Amino acid sequence: MKPLLEMRSITKTFPGVKALNAVNLTVMEGEIHALVGENGAGKSTLMKVLSGVYPSGSYEGEIHYDGQLAAFSGIRESEAVGIIIIHQELALVPLLSIAENLFIGNERARNGVVDWHETFRRTEALLKKVGLSEAPGTLVDRIGVGKQQLVEIAKALSKDVRLLILDEPTSALSEKDSQALLDLLTELKAQGVTSIIISHKLNEVRSIADRVTVIRDGSTISTLDARGEALTEDRIIRDMVGRDMAQRFPARESKPGDILMEVRDWNVWHPEHSERQVIRNACLNVRAGEVVGIAGLMGSGRTELAMSIFGRSYGRRISGEVFIDGAPADVSTVDRSIASGLAYVTEDRKHLGLVLDDTIQRNITLANLPEVASMGVISEAREVRVAEGFRKAINIRTPGVFQKVGNLSGGNQQKVVLSKWLFADPKVLILDEPTRGIDVGAKYEIYGIINKLVADGKGVLMISSELPELLGMCDRIYVMNEGALVGELTAAEASQERIMSFIVRS
Amino acid sequence: MASESAAHQDVRQGRSAGQYLANHLRDYGMVLALIAIMAFFQVTTDGTLLRPVNITNLFLQNSYIIIMALGMLLVIVAGHIDLSVGSVVGFVGALAAVMMVNWDWSIYLTIPSCLMVGILIGAAQGYWIAYWRIPSFIVTLAGMLVFRGASLWLLAGQSVGPFPRQFQALSTGFIPDLLPFVKTVFSVERMNGFAVVTGLVIAGLIVWMGLRSRARNRAYGMVTEPMSFFILRNLLVSGAIVFVSYKLATFRGLPNVLITMGVLTIIYAFITESTVLGRRIYALGGNEKAAKLSGIRTERLTFLTFVNMGMLAALAGLIFAARLNTATPKAGVSFELDVIAAVFIGGASMSGGVGKIVGAVVGAFIMGVMNNGMSIMGIGIDYQQVIKGLVLLAAVIFDVYNKNKQS
């Protein structure tokens, strides 16, 4: 087998940051190559160099593709030779149809007039290929993230792809959707498409990749053969974090106290389709010193439940009561919810969590500005101290807190959102997919933070699609399905099978 | 993490003056452009531009634009736009004229009433924008028509004036020489001592505050500009202030509007840079949803930016009427364009969340100096518009180019 791609000694610097330092990467023709590494290690940057997002000249080093020296001055040139990248943050136009999205910039047209017949015909063929059964005319924002990801792949296929790059394609997908996507990759491999996949889900990497390259701090650490059984997740982790990690979840002694937050008979209707009830009679409670999980499939209403509680940020005709410390709490607006002691860490950091153009420092203090101000005047010194404190405490990889959050790697952005809400000092912290897109080492750090919070007598309500995470962290797990809480399990009772059985039975 | 911490040091200390300049090209670029433009007109007008009388005129002519630019900056940072300010200037001027001339109200009743009306106008527009989410472009476009019509109706198509002296002093009055002994000390005949001393004191204050904040930033490891830049910038700024105040002193002293304008600029710069309120407006414009989920009452904040804009537009209306000493139905026509242009030349971003008060003021001066210089040179209004349009475009292109280069 011959190499399709060789990246030699790639170095890329941003103002103040050396993101890549003489990285080497060799990808064989027809293989699935996994790229793993901690948040901010430089994975996305390397792929952007490869695909011409950062044009030749803006980095040092050589790219050999298909036996030739390649110097792409833009994404169009890399696409022309069959390198297609699907970015970490999806790039579909929400209010256009699937068909329109597939052929955006590449329209099927005659004399400048779009040929809709041809467009739809080809769309149908492509959708069939990726196993997506949606009408070509469906608007993209009407389908879930999992399906959007498939649309992205269909779009790649429409351009005669030879080397497909997927940057964390499954981080926002349910287990079922992830599996479908991985199956598709295997199928494409059989058809001769080479892929590079970036992922923090090492079980996926183990199951699908032929070879794995580990990057740490902008340098290549190792390339491992993943075929057969020899390569363990622990081995990969060792290269990623530079040391052995004995366990994935830090130990914690569970000592639940009194009920801290209680939600009674919570009902929510859909904001636009007023006849659709999204949450039905939800009742739940969180005790001091307790980590409570909410398990459920994507779309089961977990985020909607959390956001409707947090200042009625979602839904209409909301009814029900929230008690904090036994007294009825006013959660009718976000600022009142915060004042009552709630905080909500969103799952959608880019749109709902961060001001991307602002600095790390300004983002961290945003939800609790009065804490760094006196009489409405912000003390920048105090602000910097707070931000620096979080940078060290949860290890945000950045040259300084004056960096724009938009320039951070995905995982580090997540840490900024988390810092923001830790700084708001809530009694009950609602975490919505808190470790999405976060590397194993940082996950461990975040679990440690959660444990420390509950040890201080706070309560944590954690929504997660990763069952192992819920099982490893929670004292109690609620199971949600189609807008209703359909079961409750203690840590001792809980298992993947029992949670799934609740979902299936309801 | 050796490489990263080394890089870290670089960023903190500013790798070199060149690197620092590259990162802050925008901030300096604006000021340099202003200086270049002034130098250009100083030469082409044979020194008329910087004559004491013309400097005084520059302030009188631009005060209302600058005052409105302060409010417009907040509106634009919040992610909106206000097209109605020109008409509000006309309407409030007309209203003031009717109150004083037709109804014989005293200025102590007229001025507060007019400011109140401005606040109400801002509130009326802000209400629809903030709470009904009607695009500000539409609401204020409607406002622009409504208040233009309303001022025509108020004045019945006529000009109304003149105004009491006291009212005119709002714009064309000067601070009397409170320190007459200064000129004897310097043994010059015609010099307003108060103006000179004020200039010196302000220049001193600016340097002192700059040094203090520099020391503080250092202490907390924040990015500081290279010493050479700091010195150069302060020399330029304080030099300019002393120069201008001296020139003003040899004419009639400090104009009242200069004081109004200066105080307001300082207040708004402080609000935007150092207060919780200001910070929240930037967050609102940067990402409204995230701001809202951080507990910021985004609707109320949007509403308040428009209320504030209404008030400042009313103040500008009063000052403009006082300057003309008459209210005409055409007063304030197309002022909104100058104001908006000033804010964008000053580096604000169309999509919200970005922009500085100082930038808007410098932007307004760039527009003002060009207007003034071209008029002195006798360039026709036709060319003037073309040139101003091109300068606006160039400033924004410069911005976008810089931004692309940095990412």
Ligand SMILES: Nc1ncnc2c1ncn2[C@@H]1O[C@H](COP(=O)(O)OP(=O)(O)OP(=O)(O)O)[C@@H](O)[C@H]1O
């Ligand atoms: N435009 C930019 N300007 C400045 N620094 C940047 C920029 N883009 C990336 N970086 C920095 O480069 C480093 C590598 O980032 P990159 O996005 O490649 O990480 P990653 O390995 O993809 O991480 P993650 O798993 O969190 O997505 C980070 O330290 C990041 O802060």
Ligand SMILES: [Mg+2]
């Ligand atoms: Mg990445």
